[in-house]
Amino acid sequence: MDLAQVGPSFTWYNNQDDNPISKKLDRVMVNSCWINPFPNSFSTFESGGVSNLLRRHIQIREASKRNMKPFKFFNHIALHPRFLEVVDRVWNETAPLYHSLSALQIFQDKLKGLKSEMCGLNRDMFGDLPGRVKQAYDDLCVKHTEVMQNPQKSTFEEISDAWEHWHHTLSIEDQECSGWVLET
DSSP: OBOOEESOSOOEEOOOSSSOOEEOOOOOBOOHHHHTTOTTOEEEEEOOSSSSBOEEEEEOOOOOOOOOOOEEEOGGGGGSTTHHHHHHHHHHHSOOOOSSTTHHHHHHHHHHHHHHHHHHHHHHHHOSHHHHHHHHHHHHHHHHHHHHHSOOHHHHHHHHHHHHHHHHHHHHHHHHHTOEEEOO
């Protein structure tokens, strides 16, 4: 198969003013043994100066070895007290959006800038959710035992607060399991 090419469509011309002819004489052919380890490689054809043939360069690009998790946006992050402040700061620190060919690239850069900030907010406020849910449940069980041993207004208020805390933490964990996955 042909390796991806950057540059002019033709690689040779006959150098005759009265009968100009251009042809694609050169190409770079590869097989799966090449493409598998170097899927992002490509060839470049450019002017060679005095020759009527173009110079050829092959850019060897290995497959990226990043094993990054996809970014997940969880609705509960928007409830974080610093959420709007962080979005405003990151959005205003990057280039402004305007109608042009590069608008989508600028928008992508803004979103990438927000990604690490949102991950930080999530980690700070909601990190180790399974552990937090278990701790809230254990606390609820302790309060339940206290209510059974000492039924008073204060212990009923404590179990109510513990139930609300466990339920809130559990709902956040549930939202995280159904978060929006945004590939970046």
